Amino acid sequence: MQIKKAEYFVTSPEVAKCPKPDRPEYAFIGRSNVGKSSLINMLCNNQKLAKTSGQPGKTQNINHFNIESTQKEKGPVTKWYLVDLPGYGYAKRAQSDRNRWEQMIDGYMRKRENLTMVFVLIDARHEPQQNDLDFVNQLGKWEVPFSIVFTKADKEKPGAVQRHVKEFLDAMRETWQFLPASFVTSAIKKDGRDEILQLISESNHN
Ligand code: GTP
Ligand code: MG
DSSP: OEEEEEEEEEEESSGGGSOOOOSOEEEEEEBTTSSHHHHHHHHHTOTTSSOOOSSSOOOOSEEEEEEEEESSTTSOOEEEEEEEOOOBOOTTSOHHHHHHHHHHHHHHHHHOTTEEEEEEEEETTSOOOHHHHHHHHHHHHHTOOEEEEEEOGGGSOHHHHHHHHHHHHHHHHTTOSSOOOEEEOBTTTTBTHHHHHHHHHHHOOO
8 A cells, every 4th residue: 555645734633623524544552651652653655744842742632634545646636534532641731631632532542433443552661551551452342443553663672672572462361352463663763664554555445
């Protein structure tokens, strides 16, 4: 799949204000600063598309991006949305902000009817974190399809990345009979890009 067009569309403070659900939609979620906005930019080959920051808490609303892709150079165009979301679990943020973000994320996950796949981002540098495991278990309860994306692989030795991936998936096995697709990525080296676009292409029946 080739991305022909990727442009910012609209920012919404809650699911009820999101654009008409008239095409497949793929959303990126994970702890604050895990690399959601950077991954969207990496997938779209445009570093300026979603705003990123070294400080957690950059993305504060639901951001829709218009995407047009093709399978072949002159093939038909498929239209879909990529969605950037605020992160969860940022302890230093005021409780009122955290509550608003949590409600926004929960409402979005439970009510967004064209949500085709959620990519849950996990920092490949760390051992399994309880709030990440809680989040994927919650998605399971809501029956939202998801994949796991391990991020920032370039910042850690390959052996440690592999260990963290295994530990996280092993922790998931305690609750899950079947594991979802998972990817190891680097927004800097573009690792995992082709694989994620391939999954999107396979699940996109627009
Ligand atoms: P919030 O919107 O605040 O929740 O953060 P986010 O998850 O969107 O993270 P963002 O994409 O803004 O990235 C956070 C920081 O991590 C930035 O400084 C990025 O440059 C850096 N970063 C993201 N992905 C990678 C990666 O794969 N490798 C490296 N080395 N740095 C990364
Ligand atoms: Mg962000």
